[in-house]
Amino acid sequence: MKKTIILLLTxxxxxxxxxxxxxxxxxxxxxxxxxDVKLNQNAAGFKxxxxxxxxxxxxxxxxxxxxxxxxxxxFKENGYGMVSxxxxxxxxxAQTAVIWNGISINSILNGQTDFNLINTNNINQxxxxxxxxxxxxxxxxxxxxxxxxxxxxxxxxxxNAIKLNYGSFDTKNLSFVSDYGNDNLAVxxxxxxxxxxxxxxxxxxxxxxxxxxxxxxxxxxxxGYFISQKDVLKLYHQSFLGERAFSGTTxxxxxxxxxxxxxxxxxxxxxxxxxxxxxxxxxxLEENFEYYQNKNSEFFxxxxxxxxxxxxxxxxxxxxxxxxxxxxxxxxYKGEGSSFGTxxxxxxxxxxxxxxxxxxxxxxxxxxxxxxxTDFKSPLLFSIDGAYNITDFYKIKLNGSKNFRAxxxxxxxxxxxxxxDLIPESSYQLDLGHVVNYKWFQLQLNTFYISTKDQIQWTxxxxxxxxxxxxxxxHSYGLEAGLNVTKYFxxxxxxxxxxxxxxxSENAETNKQLIYVPFHKANASIAYSFSKFLMYYxxxxxxxxxxxxxxxxxxxxxxxxxxxxxxxFNYKVFxxxxxxxxxxxxxxxxxxxxxxxxxxxxxxxxxxxxxLHYKF
Amino acid sequence: MKKIxxxxxxxxxxxxxxxxxxxxxxxxxxxxxxxxxxxxxxxGGPSSVSYVSNDFATTENQVYFNVNDENLGVYLQSLGFxxxxxxxxxxxxxxxxxxxxxxxxxxxxxxxxxxxxxxxFNGDTAYVSDWADPFDSTDDYVAVVDLNSNxxxxxxxxxxxxxxxxxxxxxxxxxxxxxxxxxxxxxVINTSDSTLETITVNDVPxxxxxxxxxxxxxxxxxxxxxxxxxPVETEASITRINLSDNSIITNLEFPAGQHPSLMTYQNGxxxxxxxxxxxxxxxxxxxxxxxxxxxxxxxxxxxxxVRENQLFVSDASFTxxxxxxxxxxxxxxxxxxxxxxxxxxxxxxN
Numbered sequence: 008m009k010k011t012i013i014l015l016l017t018x019x020x021x022x023x024x025x026x027x028x029x030x031x032x033x034x035x036x037x038x039x040x041x042x043d044v045k046l047n048q049n050a051a052g053f054k055x056x057x058x059x060x061x062x063x064x065x066x067x068x069x070x071x072x073x074x075x076x077x078x079x080x081x082f083k084e085n086g087y088g089m090v091s092x093x094x095x096x097x098x099x100x101a102q103t104a105v106i107w108n109g110i111s112i113n114s115i116l117n118g119q120t121d122f123n124l125i126n127t128n129n130i131n132q133x134x135x136x137x138x139x140x141x142x143x144x145x146x147x148x149x150x151x152x153x154x155x156x157x158x159x160x161x162x163x164x165x166x167n168a169i170k171l172n173y174g175s176f177d178t179k180n181l182s183f184v185s186d187y188g189n190d191n192l193a194v195x196x197x198x199x200x201x202x203x204x205x206x207x208x209x210x211x212x213x214x215x216x217x218x219x220x221x222x223x224x225x226x227x228x229x230x231g232y233f234i235s236q237k238d239v240l241k242l243y244h245q246s247f248l249g250e251r252a253f254s255g256t257t258x259x260x261x262x263x264x265x266x267x268x269x270x271x272x273x274x275x276x277x278x279x280x281x282x283x284x285x286x287x288x289x290x291x292l293e294e295n296f297e298y299y300q301n302k303n304s305e306f307f308x309x310x311x312x313x314x315x316x317x318x319x320x321x322x323x324x325x326x327x328x329x330x331x332x333x334x335x336x337x338x339x340y341k342g343e344g345s346s347f348g349t350x351x352x353x354x355x356x357x358x359x360x361x362x363x364x365x366x367x368x369x370x371x372x373x374x375x376x377x378x379x380x381t382d383f384k385s386p387l388l389f390s391i392d393g394a395y396n397i398t399d400f401y402k403i404k405l406n407g408s409k410n411f412r413a414x415x416x417x418x419x420x421x422x423x424x425x426x427x428d429l430i431p432e433s434s435y436q437l438d439l440g441h442v443v444n445y446k447w448f449q450l451q452l453n454t455f456y457i458s459t460k461d462q463i464q465w466t467x468x469x470x471x472x473x474x475x476x477x478x479x480x481x482h483s484y485g486l487e488a489g490l491n492v493t494k495y496f497x498x499x500x501x502x503x504x505x506x507x508x509x510x511x512s513e514n515a516e517t518n519k520q521l522i523y524v525p526f527h528k529a530n531a532s533i534a535y536s537f538s539k540f541l542m543y544y545x546x547x548x549x550x551x552x553x554x555x556x557x558x559x560x561x562x563x564x565x566x567x568x569x570x571x572x573x574x575x576f577n578y579k580v581f582x583x584x585x586x587x588x589x590x591x592x593x594x595x596x597x598x599x600x601x602x603x604x605x606x607x608x609x610x611x612x613x614x615x616x617x618x619l620h621y622k623f
Numbered sequence: 624m625k626k627i628x629x630x631x632x633x634x635x636x637x638x639x640x641x642x643x644x645x646x647x648x649x650x651x652x653x654x655x656x657x658x659x660x661x662x663x664x665x666x667g668g669p670s671s672v673s674y675v676s677n678d679f680a681t682t683e684n685q686v687y688f689n690v691n692d693e694n695l696g697v698y699l700q701s702l703g704f705x706x707x708x709x710x711x712x713x714x715x716x717x718x719x720x721x722x723x724x725x726x727x728x729x730x731x732x733x734x735x736x737x738x739x740x741x742x743x744f745n746g747d748t749a750y751v752s753d754w755a756d757p758f759d760s761t762d763d764y765v766a767v768v769d770l771n772s773n774x775x776x777x778x779x780x781x782x783x784x785x786x787x788x789x790x791x792x793x794x795x796x797x798x799x800x801x802x803x804x805x806x807x808x809x810x811v812i813n814t815s816d817s818t819l820e821t822i823t824v825n826d827v828p829x830x831x832x833x834x835x836x837x838x839x840x841x842x843x844x845x846x847x848x849x850x851x852x853x854p855v856e857t858e859a860s861i862t863r864i865n866l867s868d869n870s871i872i873t874n875l876e877f878p879a880g881q882h883p884s885l886m887t888y889q890n891g892x893x894x895x896x897x898x899x900x901x902x903x904x905x906x907x908x909x910x911x912x913x914x915x916x917x918x919x920x921x922x923x924x925x926x927x928x929v930r931e932n933q934l935f936v937s938d939a940s941f942t943x944x945x946x947x948x949x950x951x952x953x954x955x956x957x958x959x960x961x962x963x964x965x966x967x968x969x970x971x972x973n
Contacts, residue, residue, distance in 0.1 A: 257694070258669070259668075259713070260696075300758060301756050301758075304759065422848075422850030424850075466942075467939070467941065522942070555943040556940075557943040557944050562688070563685055606668070
């Protein structure tokens with residue numbers, strides 16, 4: 008029944024949307040101001056998707072939810088709000104880089120970012136860059152990279168926004184953002200607190216998620232100041248303090264919890280003059296975790312890493328068509344933990360980027376990078392990309408690159424098992440994209456091929472320990488399609504966005520699909536607004552995934568495909584030039600679908616969320 | 624252009640309207656009779672029990688799920704058999720009681736257990752080794768279970784990391800492998816008054832058997848903590864203990880660097896695996912054998928059992944199905960290979 012409804016809805020909306028002829032010339036692709044200029048200037052041949060604050064505002068739940076409903080990325084979540092790891096184009100979590108204001112924040116302990124430890128309330132935009140990006144973003148950018156950006160607004164203004172959310176499972180989400188600016192100064196402060204009992208029902212059983220409560224506090228401070236007309240000083244800071252009980256499974260209860268503390272601070276000085284721009288960044292990142300197997304016990308294991316980063320970008324515009332750029336980057340990591348001693352690592356990297364735009368139609372990029380690391384030898388990386396405008400509305404993009412993923416501290420130093428002989432995973436890839444940007448609709452179609460060797464895998468060895476080795480060779484190929492349609496007619500606006508991906512990601516020797524990579528994934532949102540009302544429907548389909556490497560089907564070997572949908576309403580209670588109050592209601596999992604994206608870890612039943620958003 | 628748009632829309636509709644194939648998610652038809660066969664436990668997850676009939680003609684994986692339409696927790700640690708019942712020990716803190724021949728669930732023991740490992744029986748009483756909080760080296764115990772009510776009636780505090788348990792002549796023997804640490808103790812508990820004695824052996828005692836002379840045979844794997852600085856590595860050994868006075872008869876030490884972890888015993892002969900070679904140790908031996916009986920081919924041997932002329936080895940995979948391998952003891956030839964669950968470990972005869 009529900010599938011029929013969805014089908015009808017989709018057809019209706021599609022017909023309505025396509026029946027309209029374009030009446031206006033609204034700009035659909037807003038000019039995006041990114042502080043990470045590489046995303047603008049050195050990614051012509053890459054698929055880049057921007058999720059702006061209008062999309063972020065609508066997401067009243069986790070970062071994982073934002074991305075699984077709005078991108079091609081597939082997520083494994085150990086229950087709602089728990090450890091969440093992405094699969095980007097069939098690669099694994101350590102092959103997906105997360106970039107905060109231009110620098111990588113993947114943990115050097117496990118190579119990953121837990122997407123449920125990222126709070127998007129204080130982020131202005133999220134950029135998804137599909138495909139290899141190790142030349143620009145270093146280790147881990149194999150499947151793609153996800154960029155969290157804070158933008159600084161100069162110009163005289165002072166705005167504040169308060170968001171109050173209350174939802175099922177006694178979920179409270181409070182956020183306050185204040186933004187001040189004048190000609191020389193921009194200040195942005197954000198505070199966010201989330202607290203949830205997260206005790207949802209395991210649908211179809213009489214169990215509830217008994218050990219899933221979480222709370223976290225995050226603080227953001229961003230500051231920009233023009234010292235002179237040429238020089239800007241910027242400061243970015245983010246603190247995250249979180250505590251999570253770890254959900255059990257349907258068959259195994261849990262009594263464990265994690266405490267996380269992450270601090271990120273970056274000072275940036277940029278100087279631009281005529282044909283050159285120089286940016287110096289100094290950053291300090293700190294991550295700490297404590298794991299309590301028994302949350303009532305005083306025993307815990309811990310890990311912490313402190314990272315110092317120095318970076319210099321130099322951009323030189325030789326001519327109208329040719330821009331050169333160099334990046335020198337030094338990272339120093341100091342770790343300490345219960346299971347891996349006190350490892351250290353220094354990485355120095357040099358990158359050269361050349362952007363050649365011989366005509367307004369053609370854009371070419373040639374990039375090279377070499378890392379020098381204390382623990383192992385890194386490969387020489389390259390990337391070549393190009394974009395060609397065939398017509399005003401049709402563009403072809405092509406890129407090829409070599410990327411890598413460095414062994415983590417866990418891989419090298421975990422006791423027992425750590426293997427000091429590991430070398431980085433290396434990966435080649437090709438990506439061909441088509442972009443159609445035709446007045447009221449945009450279509451992106453990408454086909455990709457990724458081949459990765461020396462993949463690091465943990466297996467039990469003959470001495471009885473689990474240890475990592477450079478064993479696996481994998482290849483992934485597939486197709487991604489994204490269609491966005493926006494139609495205005497009178498005061499009505501209709502917006503349809505959708506993503507579909509077909510992904511084959513195989514062990515190159517056995518030709519078996521990798522575990523937790525669905526062949527098909529699709530999502531779509533339809534938003535309709537009229538005057539003060541906004542109504543939206545989000546739908547996600549994830550195909551069946553294998554949970555063991557044998558590629559067998561059944562309850563011990565695979566997870567069922569699922570459809571999950573959300574429905575939301577927003578009402579603008581009032582709006583003046585200075586003040587605005589929005590009331591939002593959202594129903595998550597509106598059809599009460601029973602689904603899991605990690606075996607034995609059910610996701611929530613139908614639940615509700617109310618949001619008050621006051622801007623002043 | 625319109626064609627492209629329509630084809631994309633059609634494509635997305637097709638995707639959304641895919642129907643799920645639910646058939647494969649139903650439990651398979653259970654055999655209903657699991658006597659006269661071999662049971663192999665799969666640690667998981669998901670944990671499972673596999674069955675292979677003695678004549679190798681019939682096999683079934685996920686026996687417990689097929690019969691009861693529910694899953695066991697992770698990680699399945701061990702099985703114990705008493706009369707017509709089997710006890711499935713899961714280290715998340717539950718013991719599921721089933722009819723050993725039909726595998727129908729009869730009950731659970733969950734209160735009073737934290738990290739149970741192995742179970743042994745003495746009349747109406749069962750003894751369960753339990754690490755409690757594995758990070759706490761001082762809270763380990765043996766739970767005493769009343770089998771009529773399936774409840775933990777008392778606990779006996781023991782030293783760190785109790786592993787295998789064995790009842791012999793009203794005494795309970797507990798090998799202290801050491802849990803997350805290293806231990807070198809066999810606890811001897813008098814089942815009538817719960818008094819406790821200890822025997823010191825080499826590090827990491829694990830598998831225990833009573834030999835033909837009534838002596839206790841223990842495999843100590845030796846510490847192998849290469850990651851500590853300085854590394855801690857101690858010799859493995861096979862210890863034979865006289866149970867009348869808990870004295871050590873022989874302690875046959877392995878050369879440094881050798882850490883056998885699997886041993887089984889049958890009628891005067893212990894069998895162990897070292898670097899994919901099977902060795903046989905006779906009861907009367909005063910030195911370890913130097914020539915292997917035969918070689919085996921496994922990725923990771925995680926379980927070992929012997930019956931008559933057949934040696935059974937679990938070749939475990941933790942990312943997919945494992946394999947149960949059968950070898951002829953006389954010729955060393957592989958005579959059977961059967962698919963078992965994820966993380967297959969111990970092998971039992973039913």
